[in-house]
Amino acid sequence: MQTVTTLHTLRQTVDDLRRTGPVALVPTMGALHEGHLTLVREAAHHSASVVVSIFVNPRQFGAGEDLDAYPRQLAVDSAKLKEEGVTLLWAPDAATMYPPGYATNVSVSGVSEGLCGADRPGHFDGVATVVSKLFNQVRPDMAFFGEKDWQQLAVIRRMTRDLDLTFPRVDAVHGVATVREADGLAMSSRNAYLSPPQRAAAATLPRAMTEAIARIRDGQEVRPTLAMLEDQLLGAGFERVDYAELRDGDSLASLTGPSDKARLFVAARIGGTRLIDNMAVGG
């Protein structure tokens, strides 16, 4: 595996790779876990070369968020990627991504509004901006993102479609199902912030979501069911529920009842750590 930190070398190396077959990109912020490695394996399954980027993108963190605390462990991550047979690790620094004078922002409306967009103003502008840069830098034939960040995936697909991108084309922006711990908690780099008791209580999130979905499918009203879900989380030790909402998985429009594409989206905070999850409800 080659580790590249300059744009010049990245372009040269990816141009060489492209001659050997399709190139896949897996964008990450590092602190890699099985969720990330599942994206890498899926990417390898569909391409000749896998490029993984690791960049903790300052523009997607709001004031007072965990930019400084975000886990950084490039050597450990690099060993994991090497083991997976990744072709190239793209690990730019902040000055390479945003040199002095940098002044451009990519902003996607609609799907970025509400849910995490409401709690983290500017977050999806930061994501759309860095992902459009990564797409232009690597020019991958395909890219892989986790469904754990469902709204992020919707924003990236919208951006790819709206800007008529061809590297990758919108139908080559792939979503990969959420990888979970044995107790159902969605894997996330931020789970590392949790103390053992917080980690044990965090498993209430997927459990309470699964129960709420069963009630909704059973015909119980959505609003009281989601209120019960919030109470369950607060009772288990979460200090705040940022949102618990039913939305259409494609358009992200709010829903008041089940439908084919309905998904339940929740964000909640435990010990100051913000966890998100989403699950299909179905009709």
Ligand SMILES: Nc1ncnc2c1ncn2[C@@H]1O[C@H](COP(=O)(O)OP(=O)(O)OP(=O)(O)O)[C@@H](O)[C@H]1O
């Ligand atoms: N449990 C998971 N299952 C599948 N994909 C995942 C999972 N966790 C993260 N991903 C995906 O990996 C990519 C990189 O995500 P990122 O580096 O932010 O990791 P993360 O674990 O989501 O961290 P964070 O704690 O910041 O949310 C994203 O496309 C994300 O959706």
Ligand SMILES: CC(C)(CO)[C@@H](O)C(=O)[O-]
């Ligand atoms: C897509 C991404 C790598 C952009 O910084 C980030 O938001 C993430 O890790 O999900």
Ligand code: BAL
């Ligand atoms: N996994 C999404 C990146 C973020 O929370 O900033």
